[in-house]
Amino acid sequence: MRVLVTGGAGFIGSNLVDALVARGDQVRVLDNLSTGFRENLASAAGKIDFIEGDLRDAALVNAAARDMEVIFHEGAMPSVPRSVEDPLTSFEVNARGTFHVLEAARAAKVRRVVYAASSSAYGDTAVLPKVESMLQQPQSPYAADKVHGENLCRVYTRVHGLECVALRYFNVFGPRQRPDSAYAAVIPKFIAAALAGEPAHIHGDGRQSRDFTYVGDVVQANLLAASAKGAAGLVMNVGAGGRTDLLTLLECIGQYLGKKVAVVHGPDRAGDVRDSQADISLARAALGFDPRTSLEEGLGATVRWFKEHAAAGSRESGS
Numbered sequence: 303m304r305v306l307v308t309g310g311a312g313f314i315g316s317n318l319v320d321a322l323v324a325r326g327d328q329v330r331v332l333d334n335l336s337t338g339f340r341e342n343l344a345s346a347a348g349k350i351d352f353i354e355g356d357l358r359d360a361a362l363v364n365a366a367a368r369d370m371e372v373i374f375h376e377g378a379m380p381s382v383p384r385s386v387e388d389p390l391t392s393f394e395v396n397a398r399g400t401f402h403v404l405e406a407a408r409a410a411k412v413r414r415v416v417y418a419a420s421s422s423a424y425g426d427t428a429v430l431p432k433v434e435s436m437l438q439q440p441q442s443p444y445a446a447d448k449v450h451g452e453n454l455c456r457v458y459t460r461v462h463g464l465e466c467v468a469l470r471y472f473n474v475f476g477p478r479q480r481p482d483s484a485y486a487a488v489i490p491k492f493i494a495a496a497l498a499g500e501p502a503h504i505h506g507d508g509r510q511s512r513d514f515t516y517v518g519d520v521v522q523a524n525l526l527a528a529s530a531k532g533a534a535g536l537v538m539n540v541g542a543g544g545r546t547d548l549l550t551l552l553e554c555i556g557q558y559l560g561k562k563v564a565v566v567h568g569p570d571r572a573g574d575v576r577d578s579q580a581d582i583s584l585a586r587a588a589l590g591f592d593p594r595t596s597l598e599e600g601l602g603a604t605v606r607w608f609k610e611h612a613a614a615g616s617r618e619s620g621s
């Protein structure tokens with residue numbers, strides 16, 4: 303299959319690229335390397351067509367979509383706090399960039415677009431698990447822009463017959479997720495702190511909970527969504543279906559590393575939701591999605607990757 307992965311140099315995108323290359327697809331990546339890295343594509347180098355460019359450039363997105371059968375749209379400015387500080391860039395990249403991708407897909411007669419939507423669409427619901435029939439209640443510019451993208455997906459399926467499937471990811475983690483950005487996700491931050499012998503910083507009391515989902519299972523959902531019959535026009539949750547609070551998560555990471563990790567509590571963070579857990583019945587029924595990686599297995603793989611990566615990093619820096 304000929305496929306385009308936007309954001310393919312990022313954490314989730316590059317894991318997806320590896321799986322697509324492994325199954326023999328012809329893969330093109332469009333990425334501006336703003337939060338992605340060429341080194342994430344090291345194992346795919348020479349086997350893919352890499353375009354360094356911006357989703358905000360409609361002509362370039364059109365060129366990238368030409369001759370493609372499927373587009374996996376992973377590219378985004380994926381951060382709640384950054385979208386609060388810089389809502390215009392969030393809108394331009396996340397909402398308008400998605401519009402460009404859908405227009406390009408329509409013009410190029412792409413068969414299907416699989417869109418990386420977000421569980422942040424739900425906001426703070428009192429009822430768990432979160433199910434797709436609940437109201438969209440975005441609480442941040444990022445969430446609103448991602449909701450705009452999934453609404454566009456629905457509309458392009460209905461109005462233009464372009465097959466779109468939107469996958470609302472729930473707190474994805476795994477190899478290649480970066481710990482070093484101010485906006486980094488909690489698992490790589492905790493692991494990096496623990497490896498460095500530093501305390502972990504937690505916003506609030508640490509009892510807020512998330513449905514941590516291993517990246518391999520998110521890749522599985524994408525591969526299924528590219529061809530599942532009857533999935534066009536649907537927006538669905540992609541999570542592990544469980545819920546773990548941050549203090550328990552930290553304990554689990556400490557067990558893998560054989561040490562107790564100290565905690566420093568700070569104030570709650572604007573735009574964050576309290577609890578999150580996915581009902582994945584729709585993805586199971588519509589895609590045959592079956593998340594197979596337990597939190598423990600996923601954390602084990604992630605901790606191993608961090609240790610190897612840290613070792614490679616220190617060799618490269620000559621220490």
Ligand SMILES: NC(=O)c1ccc[n+]([C@@H]2O[C@H](COP(=O)([O-])OP(=O)(O)OC[C@H]3O[C@@H](n4cnc5c(N)ncnc54)[C@H](O)[C@@H]3O)[C@@H](O)[C@H]2O)c1
Binds near residue numbers: 355472
């Ligand atoms: N990680 C999660 O838990 C999570 C949860 C819900 C949704 N998502 C969505 O999944 C997708 C991938 O997220 P990720 O966690 O891999 O983040 P990431 O930052 O690692 O990947 C995003 C990629 O998009 C690229 N990009 C950003 N702006 C761009 C632009 N203007 N033009 C071209 N490329 C651009 C970045 O360079 C990066 O490679 C995003 O759409 C995000 O909104 C992620």
